[in-house]
Amino acid sequence: MGPEQLVFVWLMLSSLGLFGVIFGWRYMRNRENMAMIEKGIDPNIKPERPRPAPFRNLKWGLLLVGAGVGLFFAYLLDNTLLYNIGHNFDKFENEHYVNGGNVSIYFALIAIGGGLGLIASYRIEKKELLDKQQDK
Structure with missing residues (x-):
């Protein structure tokens, strides 16, 4: 074909x-x-439109902030500690190129940061729910 x-x-x-x-x-x-x-x-x-869910925005915000922090941390690791693993410099042609050795760290730290953001959101929601129950 x-x-x-x-x-x-x-x-x-x-x-x-x-x-x-x-x-x-x-x-x-x-x-x-x-x-x-x-x-x-x-x-x-x-x-009727459903009532607004106040914690939905918190959850998305913390998820995106966590993913952003993870991405930033991965960039810092890639360009400082792991620079020799993922970057090559050709001495004869004076060229710098990336060989892709550190790509997986970006995905891993985005997932870790997003997961930490969701855990933080869960803890904040749980604390708020427990505070409401104690006030009753």
């Missing part, structure tokens, strides 16, 4: 997939509306 044929197959599959997603979305929406009509609910009335 040549590249032209693979492009044609990919185009056909992606078109069919897009059609299937749109058809499935409309079909499920119609079924939902029919179920609402059967229960006597007007499907044109939009339901």
Whole structure:
């Protein structure tokens, strides 16, 4: 199978997939509306928006801050302590290039930082919940 044929197959599959997603979305929406009509609910009335969740923003904020701190820490490690592992310098051509030896530390420290942010969010939420229960 040549590249032209693979492009044609990919185009056909992606078109069919897009059609299937749109058809499935409309079909499920119609079924939902029919179920609402059967229960006597007007499907044109939009339901009330849920109450704001105050800790959702805290959780996302701490997750992103933790990932950012992890990324910054990985950059510092890559360019200081682990510089000789991931960077090469060609003495004859006076060229500096990165060989990709420290790529995994970036992903690892982003995950660690994000996880620490989520743990911090959990502890803050738990402390707030316990304080509310003690006030009652």
